[in-house]
Amino acid sequence: MTKNPFGVNLTFLPALTPPDYPAYAKVIIEEGVRIVETAGNNPGPIITQLKKAGCTVLHKCTTIRHAKSAVKLGVDFLSIDGFECAGHVGETDITNFILLSRARQDLGVPFIASGGFADGNGLAAALALGACGINMGTRFMCTVEAPIHNNIKEAIVKADETDTQLLLRRWRNTSRLFNNKVAAEAYKIEKESQTGEFSELAHLVSGKRGRQVFINGDVDYGVSPFLPVYPVHPRLFFTGSTIPFPLFFLLPSLPRL
Structure with a gap:
């Protein structure tokens, strides 16, 4: 490459x-x-x-x-x-x-x-x-070159500083994630669990499930570690279809960046 x-x-x-x-x-x-x-x-x-x-x-x-x-x-x-x-x-x-x-x-x-x-x-x-x-990190997810679903870019741009959630503090593995339906459900389990067993919410915070969010464009499918970055210049925003490459591919930067 x-x-x-x-x-x-x-x-x-x-x-x-x-x-x-x-x-x-x-x-x-x-x-x-x-x-x-x-x-x-x-x-x-x-x-x-x-x-x-x-x-x-x-x-x-x-x-x-x-x-x-x-x-x-x-x-x-x-x-x-x-x-x-x-x-x-x-x-x-x-x-x-x-x-x-x-x-x-x-x-x-x-x-x-x-x-x-x-x-x-x-x-x-x-x-x-x-x-x-x-x-x-998050900022470059909203660029033209970033090969993630446009719905995710839309969600990042529209989010504000209150749209994140801290999860997994109970297990000293605290993560800041986008506050979607899955994150809210996982947070409720973390706070209310009587056993404190991680297995109760493991299926919700699975990395495999989270990675699918960037491909299928369903913001509420899994938990994702990104922040709001508003405002983003319109020219940096991707408006086409999904680019079928893994997120970890190195992306060429453009002069405007």
Whole structure:
């Protein structure tokens, strides 16, 4: 697809069937990928494996304590994720305004800011707080190139700052998700369950089910980690049919972006 450098993400999270992360890292190394983003629990062994192979490693953190631990493991730079971010927000609920200032004061490696960024104003704010740049995810889902269903792009653009829901806090795996019918049902089970068994809502928050949302365009089919990014310039909005490519494909950026 490209002769240019690209990176790969490895996220280590609790799972019913944990992936073979060392095997993933082995394939990354053997295929010549030299930029890797890591995130999640107990990244040490994989970071060591990647660094020994000469990879540049970015580690994503939601606390300064974890960021310092990552620096000790030898990561090259960090992504500091504030409580505003979509997906896994950590358990401390500290926003970027505080986290970025602390990162500037305490970390000895470069860092970028993640969570709630969607335009140049956010970039300027992050730079002023000491970050070297920003990480945007949801924002690029609304671009012409993003191969997801148009209904999902519509939902993101029409959403506001109140349209997210925190789930899975009971199991210390808190995630910020789009507040649809499935998220509301899962939240009700999480709060009212007498047993505290994750299996009661596992079928609702399944990653496989969530991925189908981007293909079938049914916003209420599963839970999805994205944020509102209004306003979006009309020229960046996709109005055609679904593009049949996986979401994780690297997409060419256009000059207007």
